[in-house]
Amino acid sequence: MQTHPKKRIEIVTEMPMLRRITARLDEAGVTGWSVVPILAGHGQSGDWTAEGQISATRQMVMLISIVDAARLDAVLDTVFAVVSTHIGFVTVSDVAVVRPEKF
Amino acid sequence: MQTHPKKRIEIVTEMPMLRRITARLDEAGVTGWSVVPILAGHGQSGDWTAEGQISATRQMVMLISIVDAARLDAVLDTVFAVVSTHIGFVTVSDVAVVRPEKF
Amino acid sequence: MQTHPKKRIEIVTEMPMLRRITARLDEAGVTGWSVVPILAGHGQSGDWTAEGQISATRQMVMLISIVDAARLDAVLDTVFAVVSTHIGFVTVSDVAVVRPEKF
Amino acid sequence: MIDLALQNLLSPMVLFFVLGLGAALARSDLSVPEAVAKLLALYLLMSIGFRGGVEVAHHGLTGQLVAAIAAGVLLSFTMPLIAYGLLRATSRLDPVNAAAVAAHYGSISAVTFVAVTGMLSQLAIAYDGYMVAVAAAMETPAIVTALMIARRYVKSEAETVERGQMMREVLFNGSIVILLGAFAIGAITGTRGATLLKPFLIDAFPGFLCLFLLDMGLVAGRGLAQGRRYLSVPVTAFAIVMPLIGATLAAALAVPIGLSPGSTAVLITLAASASYIAVPAAMRLALPQANPAIALTLSLGVTFPFNLVFGIPLYIAVAGRIAS
Amino acid sequence: MIDLALQNLLSPMVLFFVLGLGAALARSDLSVPEAVAKLLALYLLMSIGFRGGVEVAHHGLTGQLVAAIAAGVLLSFTMPLIAYGLLRATSRLDPVNAAAVAAHYGSISAVTFVAVTGMLSQLAIAYDGYMVAVAAAMETPAIVTALMIARRYVKSEAETVERGQMMREVLFNGSIVILLGAFAIGAITGTRGATLLKPFLIDAFPGFLCLFLLDMGLVAGRGLAQGRRYLSVPVTAFAIVMPLIGATLAAALAVPIGLSPGSTAVLITLAASASYIAVPAAMRLALPQANPAIALTLSLGVTFPFNLVFGIPLYIAVAGRIAS
Amino acid sequence: MIDLALQNLLSPMVLFFVLGLGAALARSDLSVPEAVAKLLALYLLMSIGFRGGVEVAHHGLTGQLVAAIAAGVLLSFTMPLIAYGLLRATSRLDPVNAAAVAAHYGSISAVTFVAVTGMLSQLAIAYDGYMVAVAAAMETPAIVTALMIARRYVKSEAETVERGQMMREVLFNGSIVILLGAFAIGAITGTRGATLLKPFLIDAFPGFLCLFLLDMGLVAGRGLAQGRRYLSVPVTAFAIVMPLIGATLAAALAVPIGLSPGSTAVLITLAASASYIAVPAAMRLALPQANPAIALTLSLGVTFPFNLVFGIPLYIAVAGRIAS
Numbered sequence A, B, C: 001m002q003t004h005p006k007k008r009i010e011i012v013t014e015m016p017m018l019r020r021i022t023a024r025l026d027e028a029g030v031t032g033w034s035v036v037p038i039l040a041g042h043g044q045s046g047d048w049t050a051e052g053q054i055s056a057t058r059q060m061v062m063l064i065s066i067v068d069a070a071r072l073d074a075v076l077d078t079v080f081a082v083v084s085t086h087i088g089f090v091t092v093s094d095v096a097v098v099r100p101e102k103f
Numbered sequence D, E, F: 001m002i003d004l005a006l007q008n009l010l011s012p013m014v015l016f017f018v019l020g021l022g023a024a025l026a027r028s029d030l031s032v033p034e035a036v037a038k039l040l041a042l043y044l045l046m047s048i049g050f051r052g053g054v055e056v057a058h059h060g061l062t063g064q065l066v067a068a069i070a071a072g073v074l075l076s077f078t079m080p081l082i083a084y085g086l087l088r089a090t091s092r093l094d095p096v097n098a099a100a101v102a103a104h105y106g107s108i109s110a111v112t113f114v115a116v117t118g119m120l121s122q123l124a125i126a127y128d129g130y131m132v133a134v135a136a137a138m139e140t141p142a143i144v145t146a147l148m149i150a151r152r153y154v155k156s157e158a159e160t161v162e163r164g165q166m167m168r169e170v171l172f173n174g175s176i177v178i179l180l181g182a183f184a185i186g187a188i189t190g191t192r193g194a195t196l197l198k199p200f201l202i203d204a205f206p207g208f209l210c211l212f213l214l215d216m217g218l219v220a221g222r223g224l225a226q227g228r229r230y231l232s233v234p235v236t237a238f239a240i241v242m243p244l245i246g247a248t249l250a251a252a253l254a255v256p257i258g259l260s261p262g263s264t265a266v267l268i269t270l271a272a273s274a275s276y277i278a279v280p281a282a283m284r285l286a287l288p289q290a291n292p293a294i295a296l297t298l299s300l301g302v303t304f305p306f307n308l309v310f311g312i313p314l315y316i317a318v319a320g321r322i323a324s
């Protein structure tokens, strides 16, 4: 089956920042994104777990967005501007898709 | 540590389709798959969130399957036949594994 | 935006093993990890689903850790020693990050 | 009747729904976790089913049961035809989307069923326990009619693939299974079971219902915010007119059967309600070309609030007049 | 006794379990979210523990407590030997899998403990509050015995790695901590605490139990569907015979100790039950070579339904005859 | 007073908190799912808000309400200044982290509010229903003060980006919306609503509170284990001294207003409490440079246990003496 190269952006960020980042993604013209939960984690700011939490403060989520390579830099610029001052990080990897026009 | 190349298929699909797609994966001879939850998302058909939902209609999940490259096309063909008429998409990427015989 | 290559390790493992594996990751000097839930799956040991479960025995989770390539082998060695005798597997893939010093 | 409307408007249930709706529209981060929403739905269906069964154990099954089920099935089979005709005549929905919406309005809403029983208990109006079975019987026929309509326009998935499997999934969908299962358990265990489960399944019901309606308000509010674009005037009007048509038909059938005022109110409300759980899922399988956001926005965003706030007190008042 | 069996069979608890089992086997999508299942388990253990403590605050601890705990520990240490012997003699399970299954049957099932106390309350048969402590004491010894058996065949993980850590994890596993913790709180706060918490922790108990057994039915049904291949005749027979052996041994120990009928029924049921929470997790850590699906299919898919439907009424009837 | 302290220490609520704390420190795997924790918080705020509203419907609003709200707002505006001065004088926290912590201590903790009302009910001491509104009014002002302090040191995000949006998010945060919404519904539906919802919203309250405090104990224990490194002597001392300062100020304001003993105890407790939901989230948005673990460790790990075990009985005793 013929596939086409795209970029997969993965943003690990704090829950309270979610709305602000997705707003930026929408502005940057990505065609879609998905939010995957994270249960627990460890990093420079220590350990955390979602267990029993009623506050979203110390909770992280993973945003995934498949984008066209042509749009990658614009998306990274706008997202990174918000993420950089906060807890979290951004990774980019290569994927292949079947329906290139969707992204 | 010696690693071996395999393919990672990621299928983002509607919850009501899950059983049908996993049945196809099984038929196509994949050795395994895992279902990861999605909390919320945005795409051509608008925004959705799982929050407070009692109906699975507008809910997406992410199916992940590590497969051997030799089987990739067969898997994509059978899965894509189902996914294509529905909301969702399929991506493929390269991964390396330690125990190649498992996949 | 300038990006730098890193490795993304994904460990699918049994819930009861989680603490032991994260302890190993910490020892191996990874700077961080995140735990993503899995809802259901299929593999050589059959099907399982988290639905309605009160016991964590048949439940899998996905550990994700972004590491520097220089540390990859050490991490794989220590993690694989634990995972190999258990249900689960490890995959490695290439990613690019914006802030290389974080990993 | 104005009394009834006011009492309804100022009931804790309706007020909690309004609170949720307002919070969602104000973009508050108030939210009910998905697992909790599912617990609430499970509890409410279990409670209604069980109480219906206990009532049947007490009063026995009457011949009316068969007539009421037949009336319900007839309504469910025919209402999609009316709904489809109405939508095609007045709105710009294409045939497939119109058929999908018609299926929702022909079937019934378990959520609305819960609401009307809550309101009736509050007013101390009795209804027959077997109405639980009527509700369950009304869920599926509308799907069949809608698929028959759509077949003229698309090769529905349900034909190419396993139509039987889909129908089985609809028949055994979770909300029907728990409703009828709890009904059977109530009928078997009767007063003995009722005494045992009273504090949890009966006394706590209004509280659970308030929490559930808070959640439904939140979900409806979010749905409205996101589905605004589907709310053209004709389509929105449909979501209010169609329930009234369904209500009228149900009323016309209830009188000859001789249903009690409470049961008449329930049958009318069922006919006036639009599915929110069973049909949407079935449509995703059988008519994937239809946009699920349209029917869901109408069903939970327009028709449910309309029924909750205005419809149900109206139906109860009418039932009180026309029923024996 | 036939009366008791019938009353049990037609109790809402058993019927909700059967409903769940049936729904899972019919592949309905009825489901209880994982978070809700965990809430139900937490609530039930908290309620049982607390009530046990309140009872102890009221009647005081008797010397029997020590004897009952000793009996329980003895049973838990020895039953795995019998189970292992039986499995090796009759089935084709290899030594490691046989040892893992034996650990499950030597230990106890908190889920079954909850069920027997629910049944006893329904029958208004009192049991001693300290049986909570007996249950907790019976969880761990079987694990030790099973690991000793398995050591002859595999270098168990628990030796190469931290055996102490694993044992600590078993001792402090969530279900023991909440059971004993709530027991202590009940004992400390006594009647004062009981009055305060009655509506939630005591009155609502049967309702929570029904919901929980619905879920256990669903999980057991799914487990049976997927674990069929492990259910060879000898292995299935083991899952019914072993509980009866355990029950007999427990009965033989309960009489000389002079336990009341209720407490005797509880001790017998504990011995006849197979672990579903603590032991499976411990086995994953200590004997990862064992296939977890075998023991779980037997424990929740065969032994638990057997005990719930037939075993418990039998144990209660027997206890009523033999106990003073 | 020693009586009161002892009765508090041995109340089921405090004991369940201690159980959770102990379990977390012993690294037990006992845990409350996130969705359940959120249900418990939702329920408790709904219950408190609703009961406050019902009480207001019954006794009417007095002029004291305005004075009490004014006092609360004044406290919330000024306490961060004191907290900031204290932290900078005694500890090594940098200005931004000190400002963030100060915001937490100026604001109030809904969790502590729930605990003090639970304790008062248990002691049958009445407090005014409108204290719910006072609590809501005290949440936000401290954030404003803290941001003004921090502005001298960092260009806070809230300036560069949308400050208004953040303030709106704080005002409409879920816990305020449900608290005030349920308050309004209680006030509107009065006795009628209270009768309907009594079994769920009122009778079950102590049970839900115990489960919630078990969870808070677990979370606090985990937080302490992981946040140890932030607990220097001056910072830990601050987490105990600052509540006492807030309590003293609140007491000084409550007397001239003429609040009842119960309401005085609530106002004191609110002032003595440190935010755990609303302020932490706001700080992540407005002062991302601040380390969230510091304030959370202090607030839930030190100040909340201190208030729960020692503070609240002290505040109630003092209020009983000084209030009219």
Ligand SMILES: Nc1ncnc2c1ncn2[C@@H]1O[C@H](COP(=O)(O)O)[C@@H](O)[C@H]1O
Residues within 6 Å of the ligand: A012, A038, A040, A041, A042, A043, A044, A045, A046, A047, A048, A060, A087, A088, C031, C032, C033, C034, C035, C064, C065, C066, C067, C103
């Ligand atoms: N290298 C990493 N790989 C995967 N997840 C990470 C990594 N570093 C940080 N995280 C996640 O991001 C959270 C915050 O990281 P940090 O800002 O380093 O404290 C952690 O608790 C993890 O959930």
Ligand SMILES: Nc1ncnc2c1ncn2[C@@H]1O[C@H](COP(=O)(O)O)[C@@H](O)[C@H]1O
Residues within 6 Å of the ligand: A030, A031, A032, A033, A034, A035, A064, A065, A066, A067, A103, B012, B038, B040, B041, B042, B043, B044, B045, B046, B047, B048, B060, B087, B088
């Ligand atoms: N480019 C994308 N990247 C990640 N997830 C996506 C993307 N597009 C769509 N999705 C997910 O798939 C769902 C349905 O997409 P759509 O069919 O475009 O409405 C969305 O709500 C997202 O959860």
Ligand SMILES: Nc1ncnc2c1ncn2[C@@H]1O[C@H](COP(=O)(O)O)[C@@H](O)[C@H]1O
Residues within 6 Å of the ligand: B031, B032, B033, B034, B035, B064, B065, B066, B067, B103, C012, C038, C040, C041, C042, C043, C044, C045, C046, C047, C048, C060, C087, C088
């Ligand atoms: N090829 C695969 N791709 C994705 N997940 C897998 C794969 N194989 C196994 N898994 C996951 O790991 C679990 C245990 O696998 P197994 O040890 O093969 O039974 C499965 O139930 C899945 O959740």
Ligand code: NA
Residues within 6 Å of the ligand: D079, D104, D105, D106, D107, D108, D109, D246, D270, D271, D272, D273, D274, D275
């Ligand atoms: Na209808």
Ligand code: NA
Residues within 6 Å of the ligand: E079, E104, E105, E106, E107, E108, E109, E246, E270, E271, E272, E273, E274, E275
């Ligand atoms: Na046993």
Ligand code: NA
Residues within 6 Å of the ligand: F079, F104, F105, F106, F107, F108, F109, F246, F270, F271, F272, F273, F274, F275
């Ligand atoms: Na304060």
